[in-house]
Amino acid sequence: MSIRERLSGNEAIATAMRQIDPDVFAAFPITPSTEIPQYFAQYVADGKVGTEYVTVESEHSSMSTCIGAAAAGARAVTATSSAGLAFMYEVLYVAASSRLPITLACVNRTLTGPININNDHSDSMGARDAGWLQIYAENNQEAYDNYLQAMRISEHPSVRLPIMICQDGFITSHAVENILLEEDAAVKKFVGEYRPEHALVGRDHPLAVGPYDSCPFCMEHKVMQAEAMKNAKKVILDVAADFEKTFGRKYGFFEEYRMEDAEVALVLIGSTAGTAKACVEKLRAQGVKAGLVKIRVFRPFPMEELAQALKNVKAVAVMDKSEGYSGCGGPLFAETRSACYDLPDPPKMIDVVYGLAGRDCAVEDIEKVYRHLLRIMETGDVGPRYIHFGQRSNQQEVL
């Protein structure tokens, strides 16, 4: 039986951690993820978990501690945001290439600089090529549910890759909302135990981890890693199916909202989906065929599936909540546009970079984007493809 509660996103993640009782938790405080290690410290202080809690001196060391712990055959977890994630950059790649299924609760916050504590996705997007699985949440329920599914995906023998469970800083992490929690025993049963075949300790043979990998071998190892990322697609769907069977809530690579006959659609990630859904409803009431695709799984990127979801749409705005500084659009735009390249009649597509460093995005703002798409659909003229939306100066606004 599910339990009705009211929790913030951070407490939801901490609760999931307590229920799973990981072997090692190493973390360092940074807004807005700080509450997670704080809640967890209390669980340790109250004897509610058997976890070894390592209060490291930096995020580089929290990831390194997780690397050591996971190589020793333990389930290792951490939590961070923004500069903390950036500080881990080097060792994120090490975790992935060593094929260590570490779980990182990422509470998305903009990357310094300039320093700013509010939400956008530049931190985890900056790590998108590090070889980590990335799953994003719209709200605290999804953050909790994604966390419960994380380890079964990342620890699966055909995957063995670390995983980031992302939620929007403050908007999701600090807002208290209704949530359905599952019972401790049911969670433990669903997640299962971690028993890797190889480990530094407790096996018949010693193990050597992290070689100097020379030219004749290193590329093959990287290809194996790439294959594992592809394998994760099936595992993600299998775990989601079992999650639905067990707890009744349905998940996929992305959520399609009113997409069945949509002519104009947004593709976006995270909490803005709630705002966009309200806007879709408003527009639908006026007869506008508006739809929304909310990306849940960004790594591996569900390329073919997304193309199928968008194939009948006339005009698409990809909403990037991070600036890639590529000079031609954000990371979600690059992936989405590439996904649609093979469609016989791809939709017209623009990139709307928005919400940077916590800039607010309301229903009226989203409506402007849909209206712009309608104009593109009618005139066939796409206009500027790469737009920064929601700036102080109206002059620069295209929408």
Add this chain to the structure above:
Amino acid sequence: MAYNHKVELSKPERFAPGHRLCAGCGAGIVCRGITRALDEGDKAVICNATGCLEVSSFLYPYTAWEDSYIHSAFENASAVCGGVEAACKALQKKGRLNEEYKFITIGGDGGTYDIGFQSLSGAMERGHDMVYFCYDNEAYMNTGIQRSSSTPRFANATTTPVGTESLGKKQEKKDLTVIMAAHNIPYVAQTTFIGNFKDFHEKAHRAIYTPGPAFVNVMAPCPRGWQYSAELLPQICKMAVETCVWPLYEVVEGKWMLSYEPKKKLPVEEFMRLQGRFKHCFKPGNEWTIEAAQDYVDRKWAELLARCSQS
């Protein structure tokens, strides 16, 4: 049990030959000595920082390590070791691991004094049950003899080259052993390869079998970087100790103890003369560099004696 060199050397080798360290490299001697200091049958996990040792001892698909071993980066070996140790504690507590392990970290001076210092300091302060061994060859050898904070003043390194306006490194060597003692951990020691390895062996053994964090700094000369021919190694180590450039001592639970006091402290030039990296110091007109080096050694030695007599 009294140290018996023959008996120790007859133990099965846990750092296998076939690694690719240069002939006469101090790092390899450190590794053989550390693994020999483990009691037979005791299991260990070795964590290693990036450096000459790592790239020479674990090249896929070969490893020189008979024990479990993990390398992940240059600056994080202590944190990785702390993670392994924490994992073992958790797995033991949860009944999923029955064996006991010793946790050993090995890093070069770059990975210890410099880029890995934060991670080392953090792990020691948190009190993980682990030993950190620094093989101190006084420069970044793996990348081609660049200066580190451990490089002594006046040494010629590729980022502190001798030139018309330069006499090598400008700064004195960082005194890391003293800094580690200031962490108030149960065991800190400084050693090198002397005679039959008794000093090194006993300190390594004590460090490994002291509960809680321990740090051992081992002077591990590098024939390539210090510019001497490999067979001079024993003499270099002996001179380092006899000149008090590298005193042998321990800090046990805060108590400072000299392991060896030279009967007659030799002048520092006896140590410097053996190495090409100090060659320029012996040129006419540069005599002051040797005097300055002597002053520094005298001051540090007096400080150490004072600490030991106060303890």
